[in-house]
Amino acid sequence: MGKVGRVLTVLLLALALPGTRATAGLAAAPGGAHTTARWSGSWEAAPSGTTAARPGAAIRNVVRLSVGGTAVRVRLSNRLGAEPLRLGAVTVALRRAQGPDAVPGSLRAVTFKGARTTTIPAGRDTVSDRVPLSVPDAAALLVTVYTPEDDGRATYHATALQTSYLAPEGAGHADDTSGSSYRTIIKSWYYVSGVDVLGRASGSVVAFGDSLTDGNGSTPDTDRRWPDRLAAGLLDRGLGVLNAGISGNRLLRDGTGPSALSRLDADALDRAGARILVVFEGINDIKGLPAANDPAAYADAYRTLVSRAHARGIRVVGVTLTPFRGYAAYTDGREDVRRRVNAFIRTGGAFDAVADADAAVRDPAEPTRILPSYDPGDHLHFTDAGMAVVARTVGKALGGLTPAGRG
DSSP states (O other): OOHHHHHHHHHHHHTTOTTSGGGTTOOBOGGGOBSSOEEEEEEEOOOOEEEOOOTTEEEEEEEEOSSOBSEEEEEEEETTOSSOEEEOEEEEEEBOTTSSOBOTTOOEEOOBTTBSOEEEOTTEEEEOOOBOOOBOTTOEEEEEEEEOSOOSSEEEESOOOSOEEEESSOTTGGGOSSOTTOOEEESSEESEEEEEEEESOOEEEEEEESHHHHTTTSOTTSOOSHHHHHHHHHGGGTEEEEEEEOTTOOSSSOBSBSOHHHHHIIIIITSTTEEEEEEEOOHHHHHSSSOOOOHHHHHHHHHHHHHHHHTTTOEEEEEOOOOOBTBTTOOHHHHHHHHHHHHHHHHSSOSSEEEOHHHHHEETTEEEEEOGGGOOSSSSSOOHHHHHHHHHHHHHHTTSOOOTTOO
C-alpha cells in the first residue's frame, strides 16, 4: 500500500472510531451515503469581529453549501456581542439566479423551539429548529435575518468575498420571495455562522485557518477559495466542508477574532458531524507583532490542537506554512522561523497527515516566494489558481480524493 493509501486508510478509520460522538448513527451504504439520516455541517462562517448593527433592517445573507440534504438548520451568533440580540424573523430559501430573489416556493420560516422570534444572550450562539427544505449539493441559499432593535454591535464575518443584500425597514421583507426591496449591497455575513443539513452526509471536514483559508486573493462571488474547491472533490464521498478561516487570525494569540486555541471548540470541534480538522494557521504569528519567533511555541500549540481534536474522535491534517518574501513584513529572520515551524509540521509526528502547501505553491527558482502565477500581487495570498493547487494538495493528504477536473 502506498503512502496515499495509508493516509486514506487512517482517515477512514477515524470515521469509525468506536465510542466517540463522531460515529453516532453511521451505517455504511454504497456511494459514500449512509442509511441513517443525520445532521452534518455544510457551510460555515466563523465569527471574526463586530460591526455596527442594522436595527430595523432585514439582511439577506448569500451562502453556498457544500453537501446537500433533506432539511436544514441555521446557526446564528451573538458570540462577540455585548448585549442580548433579539431576532425578529429569520428565513431560509434557495437563491434564484445571481441576485437576492428566492426560488418561488422555497422560502421557509426558521423557528427556535417552535417560535419565530428568539433572543440570543451576549457571548452565545444558537441553532434553529429543523427546517423542512430539501437542498442539493452546492446549493446557494438566502439566509435572511431581521433584527428589530439596536442591540449593540453585530457579530459578523468580515471577509465574505460574497455579495449579500440589505432591505431597510425590513420587518416584512424577511418573508419576501422577491428581492426587489434588497437594494443595498453588503460584503460581509451578519449573524449567520453556519448551516447544517440532514441526510446522506457522512460528516464534514473543517478547514481551520486565517486569510489564506478565508479566501483573500481569490475572485469574489465565484466560490474559488481552496475549501470551496476541496468541497467539490469531496461530494462523491458525502463529506461537507466547513470554512473556519478568519482573515488576520493567529495561532498563538488573539488577533482578528479569538486565537485558534480559543475558538477551536466553537468553530471546529463542536460543529455537526466534524470528522477531520485541517489546520493551516501560523503565518500571522510569524509576520505579526509582538514577535513570535520560538518554533517550540508553535509545536506546543499544534500538539494541543491535535490532542483536543483526538479527544473528540477527530483526525487532524497539518498544512505547511507558505512563503511570503516580498510581503511588507517579510524578514530573513521570520523566514527562518517559518522553515523551522514547517520542519515540525512535516516531521514532528503531531498530525495524522500533512499537506505540504509550501512545496506546492513556492517558486522553484526562489523557494522563499510564491510562484508568480499563484501570487495575486501581495506576495502572501493566493490567486484562484493558487487556491486550486492548495485544494488539490489537501485532497491528496485526505487520500487522493480529487478526480481530474474536480479540483
